Amino acid sequence: MSPVRRKFATPSQTKSAVIAWLLEKDQPAVRYRTLTELLHRPASDPDVRAARNNIPVRGWAAEILARRDPAGWWARGKSLYTPKYLSTNWNLLALSDLGATRVIPEVRASCELWMDRSPLKGGGVGGFSTGKGHHCYTGNMARALIRFGYGDDPRVRKALDWLVQTAHPKGGWTCWSFGDRPSPGRTLDSWEGLSAFAAYPRSKWTSAMTDCVERAAEFYLDRELHRQGKRYAPWYRFHWPAHYYYDLLVGLDVLTALGYGDDPRLGFALAYLRKKQRPDGRWNLDAVHPDIGGAPARWYAAHPSARPSPLAFEAVGKPSKMITLTALRVLDRVDRAKSSRGG
Numbered sequence: 001m002s003p004v005r006r007k008f009a010t011p012s013q014t015k016s017a018v019i020a021w022l023l024e025k026d027q028p029a030v031r032y033r034t035l036t037e038l039l040h041r042p043a044s045d046p047d048v049r050a051a052r053n054n055i056p057v058r059g060w061a062a063e064i065l066a067r068r069d070p071a072g073w074w075a076r077g078k079s080l081y082t083p084k085y086l087s088t089n090w091n092l093l094a095l096s097d098l099g100a101t102r103v104i105p106e107v108r109a110s111c112e113l114w115m116d117r118s119p120l121k122g123g124g125v126g127g128f129s130t131g132k133g134h135h136c137y138t139g140n141m142a143r144a145l146i147r148f149g150y151g152d153d154p155r156v157r158k159a160l161d162w163l164v165q166t167a168h169p170k171g172g173w174t175c176w177s178f179g180d181r182p183s184p185g186r187t188l189d190s191w192e193g194l195s196a197f198a199a200y201p202r203s204k205w206t207s208a209m210t211d212c213v214e215r216a217a218e219f220y221l222d223r224e225l226h227r228q229g230k231r232y233a234p235w236y237r238f239h240w241p242a243h244y245y246y247d248l249l250v251g252l253d254v255l256t257a258l259g260y261g262d263d264p265r266l267g268f269a270l271a272y273l274r275k276k277q278r279p280d281g282r283w284n285l286d287a288v289h290p291d292i293g294g295a296p297a298r299w300y301a302a303h304p305s306a307r308p309s310p311l312a313f314e315a316v317g318k319p320s321k322m323i324t325l326t327a328l329r330v331l332d333r334v335d336r337a338k339s340s341r342g343g
Contacts, residue, residue, distance in 0.1 A: 014281040021282070022325055028054035029061050029098035030321045037329050052099065056106070060313045061098040064091050065106050072106075072113040080117055081128075081137075084308035085243055085289060088114060089141075094241045094311065096144035097322070103149070111148055114141070115155060121180065124158030128178075133162050135183065136175035136244040139192025146199040160200060163193040164212045171215025175244070186219055188228050188235075189246045191254055194220070198257040217258055221265040225251035233293050237286035238276070240322040241311060245289055248272055249323065252330045261330075261337030270334065273327055278319065283327045285320035288312040 022034040032051035035041045041048050055061045069076045073088050080088035092114060095107060102108040118141060120127035125145070126138030142159040150156050165180070167173055172186030173193045183190075197205070197213045205213070225248055226235055238249045248269045255266065277283055288310045290300070300307045314320045 018281040018324060018328070022321055022328075025051075025054075027059040027321060028052075028057070029059055029100070030325055032099045033325055033329075038325070038332055055099055056104045059098075061095055061100050063313075064095055064098075065104075067091070068106055068110065072110040080114060085241070085311040086309050089137075090241070090243060090311050093140055093144050093243065094313075096147040097241060099147075101147070101149045107148060111145065111150065115145070120155075120159055120162060122158060122162070123155065124162055125155045126159040126162070132178045133159075133166065133180070134175065134178055135163070135166070135173040135190050136192045139163060139173070139190075139194070139196045140244060142196035143192065143199045146196065151200060151204070160196060160209065163196060164206075164208050167193065167212050167216065168219075170219070171212070171217075172219040173216070188220065188223065188225070188251070191220075191246050191250055192244060194258070195254045198254050213258060217255060217260060220251060220255060221260065221263055224265050224267070225255070225269045234287070234291045236272070237291060238283065238320075238323045238327075239287055239289060239291060240285065240314070240320065240326075241289075243289050243311075245291070249326055249330070253326055256330050256333035256337070259337070261334040262341050266334070270330075273330065277327070280319075282319040283323045284318060285314045285316055285323050287316055 019034065019038065022038070023031050025031060028051045032048065032055060035045065035048050035051060036043070043049070056065055068074055068091070073080070074091040075083055075087040077083070077087070084090065088110065092110060100107050102111055115125045118125050118127055119131050120133050120138065121131035126141040127133045128137070138159055142156055142163070145151075145153070145156050162180070163173070166182055168183040168186040170186070173183045173190040174185040174187050175190045176185065177183055194213065194216050197209060234245065235247050238247055239245060242250050252266065252269050252273060255263070260266065290308050290310070292300070314322065
């Protein structure tokens with residue numbers, strides 16, 4: 001009797017199966033972003049229009065909207081920021097990841113509430129009650145609002161200008177400072193400002209924005225997206241929603257969106273991304289926040305009542321549509337960047 005030959009899927013077959021999985025109609029947000037970001041279908045495509053129209057109807061975005069208070073809040077209280085990660089700020093950040101826009105009346109109303117209660121000194125948005133900006137909060141808010149369709153709103157433009165004015169002179173930001181002075185330090189954790197410019201159309205950048213982004217990108221690339229101080233385990237675990245946390249996939253997504261897909265200094269992070277790919281072509285969700293170590297973990301252990309509540313949509317240790325979508329988007333940008341340069 002001749003031995004049975006096992007049939008293995010080719011890389012092309014594996015990728016096709018993964019794309020088919022991402023296109024399943026149970027999560028129209030993932031389907032919409034797959035159609036537009038991986039398959040590069042235009043907004044006029046009937047499947048794209050249908051998927052986008054279904055974002056508030058079913059799936060994770062619909063679940064978020066179902067928890068919304070009619071007044072525009074989530075976990076209604078004195079603050080849109082607390083409790084972490086169940087309040088308005090965090091749910092709106094997740095909705096922006098899911099392709100929701102201000103065309104959805106509930107999203108538009110909540111965005112206006114968010115902006116009204118987050119004034120930035122000088123007329124922008126992304127500040128706390130005192131009007132002082134915060135690099136993580138302001139950057140996150142600006143990115144989300146641009147995705148929601150507020151990129152031409154002068155309040156958002158002023159937030160972007162503030163990020164430029166308060167960046168570290170050598171590039172980058174730190175979330176450990178408030179106010180209108182240049183950042184006294186810079187950390188890989190403070191990626192949110194850079195992500196706001198990744199979402200903002202390049203055609204609208206000022207020369208000051210271009211200089212700021214180039215310096216900040218160089219800060220990340222020079223450290224290969226991970227070399228700063230002692231090894232910090234959460235940076236090597238993939239999360240969604242990212243909230244204000246950093247990991248290697250977050251860094252890759254931002255840097256490739258800014259056009260650095262062919263920079264050789266992404267090599268370590270890209271090799272790590274490929275290493276984490278499952279044999280079936282997908283990627284797992286490694287953890288949900290709060291996922292911390294060191295002093296913060298010890299502090300929460302001593303103050304358990306202050307520990308945030310996770311905002312989770314997928315199971316840890318299982319294939320994740322959002323992580324897989326992001327990973328494939330990164331690799332697609334890398335391939336396209338190399339092709340455009342003849343690499």
